[in-house]
Amino acid sequence: MLSDETVAIIGAGNIGRSIIGGMIRGDLVDPEQVIATRRTASALQALEDEHPGLRTTTDNVAAVREASIVVLTIKPQSKAEVVTEIRDHVARDVLIVSVLAGVTTERLQLAMGQDQPVVRAMPNTPALVDEGATAIAGGTYAEPDHVAKVRQMFEAVGQVVETREEMMDAVTGLSGSGPAYVYMFIEALTDAGVKQGLSRDVSAKLAAQTVFGAAKLAIETGKHPAILRDEVTTPGGTAIAAVSELESRGLRTTIINAVATATERSKELNEE
Secondary structure: OOOOOOEEEEOOOHHHHHHHHHHHHOOOOOHHHEEEEOOOHHHHHHHHHHOOOOEEEOOHHHHHHHOOEEEEOOOHHHHHHHHHHHHHHOOOOOEEEEOOOOOOHHHHHHHHOOOOOEEEEEOOHHHHHOOEEEEEEEOOOOOHHHHHHHHHHHHOOEEEEEOOHHHHHHHHHHHHOHHHHHHHHHHHHHHHHHHOOOOHHHHHHHHHHHHHHHHHHHHHHOOOHHHHHHHHOOOOOHHHHHHHHHHHOOHHHHHHHHHHHHHHHHHHHOOO
């Protein structure tokens, strides 16, 4: 579906870079069909070295003038500046893909000043290693074909789900921000191993692989996490003793509250 498209990636940082790599590695587009923008030429040179043939520029306007799909991978705080810069140079039928946390398709359509097809996406940083989790939602003027193109784009870097747009703030709180929570858990698990006498290298490797393996087992078996936990926690054993400690310290409630806090912050970003 993307083979005849010209895709402009506006603000090709981590997420933008992952999308570019996924599309090219997946043979969805040729490098020449992608135009990447960043503020600094040195960052763009690294992208060119990684993907020979990729077109790059520091000029957002030049990029969108040629594009049939414009992907906004900028920070939410930069949206007003960038949209004001490009909106008079984007044709009405150009598909806008937004990964701006908290910014609704309606607000983006209004900012563009026309009935623009917009699809909102919330990926996360594991997309850099093709293991991203992305939720997508189409705006008022997005047709099924538009949504299908965006699904294909993000499936090149991981798993994709479609949801109602009113759920996108919750997605941001859960999977969009979720890697930060997991990294904190890996760091804490590593420190715990060091405290018990393991070397940091050994502890870090065991901690990261344990999280990766547990997630893979949950995905591939499809079992409820509570069932998988019960399979580890033998009566009177070490795991059930540790689980009891975690429950008494409120781990579950803390995580639920953290996701709620991130969700509320995502809602606030639409008003800024």
